[in-house]
Amino acid sequence: xxxxxxxxxxxxxxxxxxxxxxxxxxxxxxxxxxxxxxxxxxxxxxxxxxxxxxxxxxxxxxxxxxxxxxxxxxxxxxxxxxxxxxxxxxxxxxxxxxxxxxxxxxx
Numbered sequence: 764x765x766x767x768x769x770x771x772x773x774x775x776x777x778x779x780x781x782x783x784x785x786x787x788x789x790x791x792x793x794x795x796x797x798x799x800x801x802x803x804x805x806x807x808x809x810x811x812x813x814x815x816x817x818x819x820x821x822x823x824x825x826x827x828x829x830x831x832x833x834x835x836x837x838x839x840x841x842x843x844x845x846x847x848x849x850x851x852x853x854x855x856x857x858x859x860x861x862x863x864x865x866x867x868x869x870x
Contacts, residue, residue, distance in 0.1 A: 794822040805849035813846040813854065830869040837862050 798820065803813045819841060824834040838861040847857035 790826045792822075792824040792826075796820040796822075800845075803846065803849050805851055805854075808851045811849070813849055816843055816845040816857075818843050818845070818857070832867045834865045834867065835862070836865075 796819070797817055799815070799817045801815045805811060818839045821837045821840050822834065824832055826832045839858060840860065842860040843857070845857040846854040848855040
């Protein structure tokens with residue numbers, strides 16, 4: 764495995780890759796991340812509990828040639844509905860599924 768810079772992100776932020784690049788095709792890189800948060804209680808209303816949740820993030824990258832690549836990132840793959848922040852009288856829902864396609868050119 765080659766050395767890489769600390770800024771080289773191979774998986775979505777806040778996640779750890781669950782699988783590495785496949786060996787059958789060097790043009791493809793795949794990644795999978797799991798984000799888990801346990802039960803939560805808002806300050807001042809400990810009798811209210813939001814359930815634990817897990818979201819899944821995925822990444823696929825295809826290298827076209829030495830200077831071009833396409834990358835697809837999907838956050839919250841299953842479009843899980845969850846409480847991101849809790850307050851006494853309300854909650855802030857977490858982000859819905861997000862899909863991002865990027866094309867990178869080095870010149």
